[in-house]
Amino acid sequence: MLKAVFSAIASALKSFGRMFGRIATAPFRMLDGVLGGGGPDVPPAPEVSAEADDVPRVAPDHKRLYEQLPLDVMQWCCDSLVAGEQASMPPKMPRSIAAWLNGLTRDECIALACADRISVSDHIRCYDLVAGVRSVQPLDRLEWPPEPGLAPDQGSGGFLSVLADAGTATWSAAGPAP
Template identity: 35%
Template sequence: MLKSILNALVSGLKASARLLGSVLTAPLRMFGRGGDAGAPPKIPMPQPYEAPPEDRTKMYEDIARAIMCWAADSVLADRPVDLPPGLPLTVREWLPGLSRAECWSLMDADNNVVCGHIQGLFPLAGVRAVQRLPRVRAWPAELRTPESAGFAAIAELEMLGQPGA
């Protein structure tokens, strides 16, 4: 009971102090000198730097040219060869995983088509998108198809362990 009486007294004192404070600061608030100062001053925010977009066309053309040369060298060596220097990391993770057929597609494509493919703008038919691919150390042996269906072709297939026609 004593506790509730003390709580009531403290609440009354707090209310009277608030009332007295608002009465005393009323003239100051009217003239803008104290109490609520209003909204804080506006601080100018830094503006983003808007540089003109960089033209990377030549960079992508150089990368596409290096990729096409790498594909040609790999086809000639009949395995993925060492990568040329200066390629982006995504391309460096993508090239060693390409197959022989994908290298042929890269070699046959136009430079602009390869540029679009490595930028992800449009896909190149027969070539996987630029992504991390498992490294291929050697390509499987190319399956030779005989030029004719005659006796020599059937004998060659038999020698390779494939059933004849």
């Protein structure tokens, strides 16, 4: 109802503006006709009907945005975890989401990467938060500390050491040499 009222007001203001423009330019058009300008070579400007203002504008459908945005967030989290540091932002990431992602910890990224798309979508829209992840809000950029390196395997010496040990011992069909 309120939208229709505002639409009617906007249509009336546009009509008034067109009328005022025609009145303001009438002396110039008359002078142009007297001086011989605007001959048959120049086509007249097309008339715009009043019905053109009444065409309803279609609002953009945000369904695709809400389906793609959680997938982009999950992909960013996975890319960051693989890289061991925060990945670069996708080009169409909204600023508010980018300001939030820059402040997430490694554990929060793991939680988002392991969640399903619906849960991440609900978290972004602040309906139902993913456990262990702060709500969407501007956060200070956080540099992840390097992951502790894994200790090298101290088990067997490997294939070559087994061969070297086998070369020193003499084996026969009856058993080891005395």
